[in-house]
Amino acid sequence: MRGVVMVAPGDVRVEDRPDPVIQEPTDAIIEVAAACVCGSDLWPYRGVDDADHTPMGHEYVGTVVEIGGAVENVKVGDFVVGSFFASDNTCDICRAGYQSRCVHAEPMGAIGTQAQFARIPLADGTLVATPGRPAADLIPSLLAASDVLGTGWFAAVAAEVGPGKTVVVVGDGAVGLSGVLAAKELGAERIIAMSRHEDRQALAREFGATDIVAERGHDGVAVVRELTGGLGAHCVIEAVGTQESMMQAVRSTRPGGHVGYVGVSHDVELPGLELFFSAVHLHGGPAPVRRFLPHLIELIWNRTIDPGKVFDLTLPLERAAEAYRAMDERTATKVLLTL
Amino acid sequence: MRGVVMVAPGDVRVEDRPDPVIQEPTDAIIEVAAACVCGSDLWPYRGVDDADHTPMGHEYVGTVVEIGGAVENVKVGDFVVGSFFASDNTCDICRAGYQSRCVHAEPMGAIGTQAQFARIPLADGTLVATPGRPAADLIPSLLAASDVLGTGWFAAVAAEVGPGKTVVVVGDGAVGLSGVLAAKELGAERIIAMSRHEDRQALAREFGATDIVAERGHDGVAVVRELTGGLGAHCVIEAVGTQESMMQAVRSTRPGGHVGYVGVSHDVELPGLELFFSAVHLHGGPAPVRRFLPHLIELIWNRTIDPGKVFDLTLPLERAAEAYRAMDERTATKVLLTL
Structure with a gap:
């Protein structure tokens, strides 16, 4: 099969890779219908993380073409959505809603879903079948559910977004924009998107943002405080993962408020004393997307939400580079790869 | 009046200080019935924080002897309990339960309650009257409510302690021990107290600890993991405030679990990437003791709890040094000062 390989940082190629095979009776093989490039794929691309002939990709939707002997919840022919960690969905951690930290979790990034086919471990726990074969225009949204929407949604839930709340979203990438959409669906009264890019500001407004703040860092915090009667927001979604964005998130939150952070922290050190006196709630991590998939698929299937709009470029797999x-x-927010 | 003054780090004296007077119509003056020394008073004592002829003390119970013209909720003669921040109890932050971060908060430590009398700002919001004149043996417990019990209770609430939960308590000082008591009252199924001191272990057991772990740091985490099926605890109370204790708390918590931290963080830097992948909830800060005071006073008045046992030494004010x-x-866990 054809699949994306990062030979070295910055060197992305589409190569012939071995077809995946069932290795465990709990595995399934899917034919990938669409995949995409994640903001986190840029860490190895830019040399911050290692890359050495690494298969790439961890977002995927597709059709089940083969199942292991122990698989019961999906069958050949099902159209399925999974997420970036395979999980059994039965252990104590999964049942508490933290499937990304399942005791048997396997990172899909190690398998590489930017490819024609992919092996999905723990298929019963990992995959959620759609109600039928999706219309072509639903594919981008279902693919978004696989990662960025599920991650933005988790961030909003972690930030305890709800009716009557003022929400700040730090980060205007696909996850931040999905966080705006999630905040809107979860009933937030006011959604302040922090963004300096006009096209992303427009999509943020379309997804439900009521205010746009272009300032960053200290100035950004000052504007948020001004917009919230000097107190800070009830809920802040952090979707970047840098020291500046984390501190901007903490400082934009009122005492007793909630920060939901999903940007993979790189070189972040949180100062204990400032965090202590901030009196905020801090929760985040690798999003347990699986927890939200059934609900998100339903919202997409019913055309209540259209998160696929985060894809502003579509290319065939062969043009992955x-x-x-x-x-x-940054000429694209999020790129969809067709197969 | 007589009051405790820290002339310089390590130099504690009892001196004549001016009698407090009503400065604002929202003030009250109390005659202090009992005060105490806080673990946090040791930071200036040891020179980590500054001290220069500083009036000391922020824990207090006593009798109202004078009120300003705007005070309505307490009257002269009331026996009252307050906490270490004066708060209006009416602003948005107070109403959300974060009185320690009230928009008008005033630190009682700046006033100094280790003294015969004390001015209490924002008396209506700050003070809670007991149902009557307390029996002498209830005074230590009411004084504990003023700080260590309220702080331990907040830590347990921040850690989302409840029925069926396994709780770890890091720190065996008066706050940690109060956290054990709170966890028990809040219905925890299992309470693991981390302590190396025999007398504190005994009180932890009396307060409800089911397990004692004497190991610390990496070894302590390993024992907690062993006791919790490899997963870590649902809830962890952190009541020390050092880098080691914070990391011990985070690492003792299962993914999706909750850390409630109330040790005032000194030189703590939380590593972002480890925190991210821990997937824990982190909440804490200066405890909004006022939120819990009415309930705690009731539990003490009904003799449901006896948190005053954390005081293992009682001395007259004049012997504050x-x-x-x-x-x-560390020859005493917590010292009560009589007046």
């Missing part, structure tokens, strides 16, 4: 470049150079 | 020394040298 262009997709990475567009993400790296 | 000895009290500080005993706390510093």
Whole structure:
């Protein structure tokens, strides 16, 4: 099969890779219908994380073409959505809603779903079948559910977004924009999107943002405080993962408020004393997307939400190198790869 | 009046200080019935924080002897309990339960309650009257409610302690021990107290601890993991405030679990990436003791709880220097000062 491989940082190629096979009776093989490039794929692309002939990709939707002997919840022919960690969905951690930290979790990034086929471990726990074969225009939204929407949604839930709440979203990438959409669906009264890019501001407004703040860091915090009667927001979604964005999130939150952070923290050190006196709630981590998939698929299927709009560029798999470049150079927010 | 003054780090004296007077119509003056020395008083005592002829003390119970013209909720003669921040109890932050971060908060430590009398700002919001004149043996418990019990209780609530939960308590000082008591009252199924001191272990058991772990740091975490099926605890109370204790708390918590931290963080830096992948909830800060005071006073008045047992040394105010020394040298867990 054809699949994306990062030979070295910055060097993305589409190569022939071995077809996946069932390795455990709990595995399934899917034919990938669409995949995409994640903001986190840029860490190895830019050399911050290692890359050495690494298969890439952890977002996927597709059709089950083979199942292991122990698989019961999905069958050949099902159209399915999974997320970036395979999980059994039965252990204590999964049942508490933290499938991304399942005791048997397997990172899909190690398998590489930017490919024609993919092996899905723990298929019964990992995959959720759609009610039928999706219309073509639903594919981008279902693919968004696989990662960015599920992650933005988790951030909103972690930030305890709800009716009557003022929500700040730090980060205007696909996850931040999905966080705006989630905040709107969860009933937030006011949604302040922090963004300096006009096209992303427009999509943020379309997804439900009521206010746009272009300032960052200290100035951004000052504007948020001004907009919230000097107190800070009830809920803040952090979707970047840098020291500046984390501190901007904490400082934009009122005492007793909630920060939901989903940007993978790189070189972040939280100062204990400032965090202590902030009196905020802090929760985040790798999003347990699986917890939200059934609900998100339903909202997409009913056309209540259209999160696929975060994809502003679509390319065939063979042009993956262009997709990475567009993400790296920020000429695209999020690139969908067709197969 | 007589009051405790820290002339310089390590130099505690009882001196004549001016009698307090009503400065604002929202003030009350109380005659202090009992005060005590706090673990946090040891930071200036040891020179980590500054001290220069500083009036000391922020824990207090006593009788109202004078009120300003705007005070309505307490009257002269009431026996009252307050906490270490004066708060209006009416602003948005107070109404959300974060009175320690009230928009008009005033730290009682700046006033100094280790004294015969004390001015209480925002008396209506700050003070809670007991149902009557307390029996002498209830005074220590009411005084504990003023700080250590309220703080331990907040930590347990922040850690989302409840029925069926396994709780770890890091720190065996008066706050940690109060956290054990709170966890028991809040219905925890299993309470693991981390303590190396026999007398504190005994009180932890009396307060409801089901297990004692004497190991610390990496070894302590390993024992907690072993006791919790490899997963970590649902809830962890952190009541120390050092880098080691914070990391011990985070690492003792299962993914999706809750850390409630109330040890005032000194030189703590939380590593972002580890915190991210821990997937824990983190909440804490200066405890909004006022939120819990009415309930705690009721539990004490009904003799449901006896948190006053954390006081293992009682001295007259004039011997405050000895009290500080005993706390510093750990010959006492918590010292009550009589007046």
